[in-house]
Amino acid sequence: MKHSRRKFLSQAGAAAGIFATQGAFAQNNPLAFGTGHFPAKAKSIIWLHMTGAPSQMDTFDYKPVLNKNHGKPLPDADSKTGFFTTSGKCLASPFAFKQYGESGAWISDLFPHLSNHADDMAFIYSMYSRSNNHTPAMLELTSGFFRQGFPSIASWLMYGLGTPNNSLPGSFVFHAPKKPRGEDPIWSTGFLPKIFQATAIDGGNKKVIDNLDRLADLNDAQQRAQLDAIKFLNDSHRTERLHTSNLEARQEAYELAYRMQTSAPNAFNLNNEPESTRKLYGIDTKDTDLVGRQLLTSRRLVERGVRFIHVFAGTNGGGGGVNDVPWDGHNNIKANHTVAARSVDKPMSALLADLKQRGMLDDTLVVWGGEFGRTSDSQGNGTGRDHNPNAFTMWFAGGGIKGGAQYGRTDDFGYKAIENRTSVHDLHATVLHLMGLDHEKLTYRHNGRDFRLTDVSGNVIHDILG
Amino acid sequence: MKSKAKTNRWHLMRSIDTLKLAIPCVFMAISVQADEKLNFFESRIRPVLVEKCYNCHSVKAADQGKLKGGFYIDVREGLLRGGDSGPAVIPGHPEKSLLMQVIRHEIIDMQMPPKKAKLSDQQIADMAQWIKDGCTDPRTGELPETEEQIIDLEAARTFWSFRPLKKVTPPPVKDTAWIVNPIDQFMLHELEAKGIPFAPEALKTTLIRRLYMGLTGLAPSKAEVEVFLNEKDPQNWSALVEKVLRSQRFGERWARHWLDLARFAESNGYAFDKDRKGAFHYRDFVIKALNEDLPYDEFVRMQLAGDLIDQKSHDHVAATGFIAAGPFTSQQTAKERERSRYEQLDDLIGTVSTAMLGLSVACARCHDHKFDPISSDDYYSMITAFGKTGFQTVGTDFKPEIYKTAKEEFERNHQPIVKALKAYEDNDLPKRATEWHKEWQSHEVDETLLAKRQKDWEAKHIPIIKRSGLKQYPIEILSSTATGNATIQTDSAHITRLTGANPEKATYTLEGDAGPVPQIAAIMLEIFADEGLPGKGPGRATNGNFVLSNFTVESNGEPVKLTEALADFSQKGHPIAHTIDTNKKTGWAVSGAIGKDHIAVFKLEKPIASQDAVSLKIVMDHQYGHRHGLGKFRLRALSDFPKSTDEIKGEAVVPQTIATILLKDTRSDTEAKAVRDYYLRTNATTPFEANDWRHLSTKEAIELDAIDFAQLETWKTVDWKDKKDITTTNGYAYRRIDSTRNFPVILTLKVAGNVEAWLNGESVVKRENGNFKQVDTRHVYLRKGANDLVVKLDTKNNKPRLNFGLKTGAGKETLALLNKPGLTAEQSISLAKWHAPYDAKWKKLKADLDASKAKEPKPKLTEVYQAKKNGTTYGKYTIHHLVRGNSDVKLEPANPGFMDVLMRPEVSDEKWLKDTKEAEPRVAFANWITDEKEGAGSLLARVIVNRIWKQHMGKGIVASASNFGTTGDMPTHPELLDWLAMTLIENDWSQKSIHRLILNSAVYRQGVATSDVGLSLDPDNKLLWTRPRQRIEAEVIRDRLIQMSGNLETKMYGKGTLSLTDPRRSVYLTVKRSKLLPFLQLFDAPDAIEGKEMRNETNSAPQSLTLLNSKFVREMSAKLATRIKADSNEALVTQLYWETFSRTPRPQELIYLAEFLSRQTNLYEGDAKAADKAKIDLCQLLICSNEFVYID
Secondary structure, three states: OHHHHHHHHHOOOOOOOOOOOOOHHHHHOOOOOOOOOOOOOOOEEEEEEEOOOOOHHHOOOOOHHHHHOOOOEOOOOOOOOOOOOOOOEEOOOOOOEEEEOOOOEEEEOOOOOHHHHHHHEEEEEEEOOOOOOHHHHHHHHHHOOOOOOOOOHHHHHHHHHOOOOOOOOOEEEEOOOOOOOOOHHHHOOOOOOHHHOOEEEOOOOOOOOOOOOOOOOOOHHHHHHHHHHHHHHHHHHHOOOOOOHHHHHHHHHHHHHHHHHHHHHHHHOHHHOOHHHHHHOOOOOOOOHHHHHHHHHHHHHHHOOOOEEEEEEOOOOOOOOEOOEOOOOOOEHHHHHHHHHHHHHHHHHHHHHHHHHOOOHHHEEEEEEOOOEEEEEEEOOOEEEEEEOOOEEEEEEEOOEOOOOEEOEEOOOOOOEEEOOEOHHHHHHHHHHHOOOOOOOOEEEEOOEEEEOOOOOOOOOHHHEO | OOOOOOOOHHHHHHOHHHHHHHHHHHHHHHHHHHHHHHHHHHHHHHHHHHHHOOOOOOHHHHHOOOOOOOOOOOOHHHHHHOEOOEOOOOOOOHHHOHHHHHHOOOOHHHOOOOOOOOOOHHHHHHHHHHHHOOOOOOOOOOOOOOOOOOOOHHHHOOOOOOOOOOOOOOOOOOOHHHOOOHHHHHHHHHHHHHOOOOOOEOOHHHHHHHHHHHHHOOOOOHHHHHHHHHOOOOOHHHHHHHHHHHOHHHHHHHHHHHHHHOOOOOEOOOOOOOEOOOOHHHHHHHHHHHHOOOOHHHHHHHHHHHHHHOOOOHHHHHHOHHHHOOOOOOOOOHHHHHHHHHHHHHHHHHHHHHHHHOOOOHHHHOOOOOOOOOOHHHHHHHHHOOOOEEEEEEEEEOOHHHHHHHHHHHHHHHHHHHHHHHHHHHHHHHHHHHHHHHHHHHOOOOHHHHHHHHHHHHHHHHHHHHHOOOOEEEEEEEEEEEOOOEEEEEOOOOEEEEEEOOOOOEEEEEEEEEOOEEEEEEEEEEEOOOOOOHHHOOEOOOOOOOOEOEEEEEEOOEEEOEEEEEEOOOEOOEOHHHHOOOOOOOOEOOOOOOOOOEEEEEEEEEEEEEOOOEEEEEEEEEOOOOOOOEOEEEEEEEOOOOOOHHHHHHHHOOOHHHHHHHHOOOOOHHHHHHHHHHHHHHHOOOOEOOOOOEEEEHHHOOOHHHOOHHHHHHOOEOOOOOOOOEEOOOEEEEEEEEEOOOEEEEEEEEEOEEEEEEEOOEEEEEEEEEOOOOEEEEEEEEOOEEEEEEEEEEOOOOOOEEEEEEEEOOOHHHHHHHHOOOOOHHHHHHHHHHHHHHOHHHHHHHHHHHHHHHOOOOOOEEEEEEEEEOOOOOOOOOOEEEEOOEEEEEEEEOOOOOOHHHOOOOOOOHHHHOOOOOOOHHHHHHHHHOOOOOOOHHHHHHHHHHHHHHHHHOOOOOOOOOOOOOOOOOOOOHHHHHHHHHHHHHOOOOHHHHHHHHHHOOOOOEOOOOOHHHHHHOOOOOOOOOOOOEEOOHHHHHHHHHHHHOOOEOOOOOOOOOOOOOOEOHHHOOOOHHHOOHHHHHOOOOOOOOOOOOOOOOOOHHHHHHHHHOHHHHHHHHHHHHHOOOOOHHHHHHHHHHHHHOOOOOHHHHHHHHHHHHHHHHHOOOOOOHHHHHHHHHHHHHHHOHHHHEEO
16 A cells, blocks of 8 residues: 555654565565556656746746737836836737637747647647746745755656656656756655656766766676675575664665666667657757657656656846846746747657657656746836736647646736636646645655645646546 | 733634624625625525535535635535634735635635636636625525534643643552663562563673763773673672763764754755754754763753843854755745745754653644643744744854954054054155155166167057058948847948847858059958946857857859968967957957957958949857857958058057157257157156066076076076966076166065066065965066066975066056156145155164964854744744735734743743743743753753653653644553653753663663563563664664774764765765765655654665775774784684674684685685685675664
C-alpha cells in the first residue's frame, strides 16, 4: 500500500521489513515505483517554464480593447504593480493575433508553429501569483511557497509516486547555460529527503549526471572486480547485525550505479534519433538548437519513465531581458518576445507533434507558462512591460487535458484576472490530480505539521480536464 | 496569568461574548430608521450574499462539506464572529471590516468571490453603506457549534514536556554489576521489566573507534588504539573519555550538529545570494563554546542577545550569528518589503523555537497552534522581541585597550614632529619664501629660447588664422526622415532634433539646398549637447553617446565621394574615419567627451561650385544598435576643408586684434609687445618645452651611473606625449626639458611596479610595487636651459605602462605674486605656503611627519556578521498582529511577551521584561528562555540533553528531537530525560557533564550483538538493549578521506573556502547557499534554509557513482595508497585496515583482499603502474564499503 510506504518514508532511518517480499533496495528505496491515490491520467510531466515571465496579452490572451486604447490611461492602473514604476498608459500589443483550430483560440504571431496545435491545448487565462519579483515568484510556481525551503513539485511527485526506471533519476531540470534567477533552491527538495532531488542539467547538455563516467584509470573488468570486492566485504560485515536492510540497500545502490553507467548515456544520445526528427525539433538550427535538444531529450526520458522534467526556456533577446530571466521584456516587449518565442516555438510544436505521433501525448502532461504575467501599461522607454502577478496565461496539453478548453478571463485590458481566478495552488492541485494524487492527501510531516504542496488551499480545475 | 503588557486581541477575535455585548447597542442606535435599513438589506445586500457567497459560506455549504474558512455568512452571528481570519464586519466601520477588503480584492489570497467576477462598484458601495449603517440584518438562525479550541493553559502545563523539572531518583535494578552510573539504572530498569539483558560490552577496538568518531569525527591513530588496548586499568576508559572530550577536534565535530539547527550559512540566499562578510565568526564561536564547555544557558543567551549583553565582547557579538543566519532576500520590490520583514521574523522565531525549545511556534503565525498550546498571541509577542533587530556585518575593535596604549605611545613620538613642522612654518618659512622670491626675480629669462618658442607658436597659428577665411554656408533642410518611428524635426536655425521612439538602429535622411555658392569643399556636422537628451547628449543612448556608422552625401542626385574626415574628438576605437568607410559595423562615437558639443567635417572629393542652389541629400546611418542614434545636430557646407577643427572654431584660437597683427609682414614695437604679452599671458606659465620622449629598451639597459647624459639625446625617439598612457618595455625612459628660466614645477608619474626617476641626476621619485592608479607627485625645480629626466621602469610581470605629466606649480594668482616686486606680509605668507613644497627644509620636516603618521596605529576592526539593535533593513519596528499571517492585513500592534504555557502560572511576562530597558525585550527573551525556575528553562534543558543523547545513541529519548509538543514522540525514558536535564542544570549547564555521563555508561559501551530475546521482545531496539550502528555524515566522510590521505590540516578558525579539496576540516568550508558543495549535498548535508534536527540517511546510486567515479575520492585513495608502504600484500591489507577501520582484518578478509591485489594487478597487465593502480583500487573499495560509513 502506498499509504504505508509513505508513512514509512516519513520516518527517516527506519528499517523495518515492510516490504518483506521485495528486495532490500526496493524496501529501502523511497524512489521505488508506486501509484497514486487514484488512477492517473498522466504518467509524466514536461513543464515548459518561460523564464522571466512572458506577457499574456502578447501571447495567448488577445485584448483588442487594450490595443485600441494604446497610449491612453489604463483604468485602475497601479504603477507599483511591477518591479519598477509603470506609466499608467496602455501599451498595445505589437503582435498580430489570429484564431486557430476548431476551438478558435487566439494566438499571436509569436508562435507560428505552436498555433497548429491549438486544439490540443487547454488555456487558463486567469492565473495569478503572489509576488512581483522573479525569485519568490519562481519559488511559488515550483513549490507553492514564495520562500525558500519548501519542496518543489518534482520532489513531491518523486515522494508520492517514485519512478518506474531505477537506472535513471526520476526527475530532471533543463536550463539554459545560465540558471534561472534564484538558481538551485527553485528545484530544491526543501524539507523532503534529498533523494527526491531533481537532476539539473545545464543548457550545454554536457554533464548528464555527475560522476556517471568511469574514471579513466579503470576499465569495466577492473571496476567490476572492485565492485565484487565491495560486495564481499559488505556481505561479511552484514552477518549477525541488527536491521540489515539499509546495509543491503547500500550494497544494491552500487549495482544500480554500475547499470546507470550504460543506461543513462544512452537516454541522452540524440544521435540515435533520425535526422527528420532532429530537424523537426529545430536541432542544428541556431535559434532553436538548445531548446530543440532539451525537448527531444525530454521525450526520450519520458519514454524511459522519467516522471518530471522542468525546462526553463527562452533565449534572451534584450529589450530588458537578461540571461537568467530571458522573457523579462521591461524595455522592448517586441524585440524581447520575438527572440524568446523564436527559440521555443518550433521545438515546443515538435514536442507536441512527436508525442502525439508516438501515442505518448495521452499520458504525458505538457504545461506551459511563466512565473507571473506582465503589465498592460508600458514601462521602460514606453515599449516594455513590467511584472504583473495579477494576471497571466498558462496552457496545458496531453495527459488528461480537454484540448481546446478555455478557462477564466482577465479584464478587457488583460491587467487582472477577474473570472475563475486561478491560484498557483489550484494549478498544482490540478497537476497532482492528473498524476493520480489528491493534493490534500499528499502530505509530509515536518516540524510537527503535515505540509502539502498546496499549503492549505487549492482546487482542482475540472473544467480543463478531459 | 495573562500579562498586562499583552493585548487582548485574542479575546477580541475569539470571544463571541464580547461581540454579543456590543450588538444590542448598535441596534438601538439605528432603530429609528430600522424599516428603511431593513429594506436596504433585503433589496441590496441579501441577494448578493445569496448569489455570491452562500455556496461556500453557509450552513448548507457546511452540510455538504464545502464550507470554506470556517465562515458563515448566512447567519447574522456568523458575519460578526467571522471565520478563521477573524470578524468579517465591524458594524459602523467599513474601513476596518475584513469583508470590504476581500470584496475590494485588496488581499491577493482572499479575493472574494474567488472564482467569479468582482462585485460591481455599486454592490461594493452598497456593502460599505450597509456596514456603515450598522449591519442591519434580520436573519436569525443558529450558528453551528464550532470546533474552536480554547487553549486551557492549566491543563496544557501538565503535559510532560511543559512540566517543571523535579528531582528524580534512579530506579532500582537487579543486575547491579552492569551499573556504571545512574543512566544505566534508568535503562536497565526498563529492560529488566521486559526481561531483556544488555548486550555484552563492545571490543576495545570498537569502543575507541566509536568514541573518536562520535566525539571528533576522526578515527584514532593506530598508536592511540594500541595504548588503549595495553592498558589494563578499567578506569582507563574514563581517562580516555576525558582526553577525547578535551580535544579541539571535539568542538569542530559537535559544532556541525548545532550549525545544522542554526541553518548556518554565509550568504543571503535567494537571487544573487550576496556573501555575508564575517559570518564565519559565528561558526568559530560555536566551536570555541563547545570546546570550552560554555554553560548551555549562557550559550543560548549569547546567541539570542549577545550584542545587547556585551557589545565589546567578540564572542557575544559573534554568537548572534544564530539569529542572523537565516536566508533573506536582498532583492525586494516595494510591495514585498513588509512581507519579507515578517518572513524574516518567522524564520527567526521558528528557528529559535525548534532548535532551543523543540517546539514549532511558526504554525501560530496564522492561527492558534492546532495541536500545541501556543496561541497566535504568543507568536506575535515573541517576534516583537526581535522587531527592532537587524542583521549586518559590523567592524568592531574588540581589544580597544591595545589600540589605546599604542595610540598614546604613538602620540608621544608624533607630537614633537608636528610641533617642529608648525614652528618652521610659523617662524622660518615666510622668511625663506621672501628670500627665495628675491632670488627668483633676479634670475634671467632665456630670451633666445623664449623668442624661439614664440616664433614656433606664431608659425603654428598663422596658417590657421589665414584659413579662418573659411566660409560656412547654411543648408536649408527641406525634408528629413528617420527610420523606426522616431520623430525628426529641423527648426529654422537648421538644427535637427530627434524625439519620440528611440529605435534599436536608425537611419536619418536629410534633403536640402545650399547656396548658390562659390565652392563647397566639405560638409560640416555640428552635434550639440542638450539637457533634454539622456546624459545631456548629443546621442540618444542612455549615457548620451551615439555611434554614427556611415555618413554619405549625394549632390543633385549623384553620390559624392568623401575622401577625408576629421573631428574635434573621437572615442578610442571609434575614429571619425569609420563614418566614411563602407563598413556599417564601425562608426564614430564620443565616449569620454559626452555632454559637449562636437564638430566633424567631411571632405568632398571634388569641390562643388554652383550659380544655383546645390541640392544635397545626406544620409546618416546608425547601425551599431542599442539605440545609439544622434539626438541634435546641424549640417553646414564649407568652402574649404580645414586642417584642424580649430580653424572652424575660428576666433577662439587667437583674438582678432592679435590675428591682425600676426598677419602683418612687419609690426611696430607696440604691436610686437602686444603679441609678446599675449603669448606670455597664454603660454608663459609653461616655461618648459614638451619634447618627445626618448626610450632605451631593456636590451640596451645600462646602469644609470653609466649613462652619459650628453648621450641621452641619441636615444631612439618614439612618439610619446604628455599625460597619455604609454605602453613600452621595461628599461629607461629619457626626456630633455628646455626651460626659459628657473621654474618650480609639479611632476606627476604613474607606473605600475617599481619606478625611479632622476631629474638632472638627482633622484626625485622612488617607489616599489606600485600600481598604475597610484600617482607620484613631486615638486621640483627646472633650471634655465636643458633639464634631463630619466625614468627607470621595472613593472615586473605587468605590461609596462607609463604616464608622465609636468605642470607649473603656480596658478595665475601666484604668478602675479611672483612677478610683483615687493610683497606685503600677507602676500609673503601666501607665497610661502605655495612655496613650501619646494623648500628643502620644509620637505624634510613634512617627510618626517608623513613617515611618522604612516606609523599611526589604527583600531583593529574585526568584521562580524551579527544582530544589531535598530539595524533592520526595513526601518520599521512596530510589529502588528496579522490576519492569517498576511502582512497586508494588519491588526493592532503587538507587545513583547513570551509563551504562556512555558511560564509558571503565578508569573507574567513582566517578570523578565521589567528587568530590562523597554527597548531591549530581546534580553528579556533570552532570560526567559533560560529561566529554569519560572520560564522556559526546564524545556530548554530537556531539549539539549535529548539532542546530546540522540547524537551518541543514534536515537533520542524523545525520537522527535525538535518536536517536544503533542504531535511529537513521547519519551521512551521520561524519568531519565528529566534526570539528565536536572543534572545539566545542577552542573551549571555544563554540556560536557552530560557527555561524560553518557559516554561512561554501560549502555553506551554495549556491543552490536543481537539476542533472540531482544529481537522478539523489542525488535526495534527502542529500549537500547544493543548498540545501534551509526552512519557517518557527509562532512565526516570527507574529513576521513582527507585524514587518510595524510593531508589533513588542523588549522582552526577563520575564513573558509568553497573548495572540496581544501585540506582543512569540513566545518571550515564556506557555506554559500547558491554554491553548496554537491559532494556534501549528495550525502545529506543540510541546505541551510531552515534548521535541521536530524539528517536523512539515504542510499542512492548517485552516492555510489561519486564514491566509484569522482576524482576527489580517487585522489584521496591514491594519496592513501602512496602513503602506505608494505612488504607484502598481507601487510598492506593489514595496514589499510587500521587506516580505514581501526582494526586488524579477519583471516578470510585478509586472504580475499591479498588475492584481490594480485588479481587486480593482473587485470592491469601491461600497465607499468599495474601494482600501484591495484593498490589504489583496494584503498578505494575499502572507502566504499559499509564498514567505512557505519560505526559500530
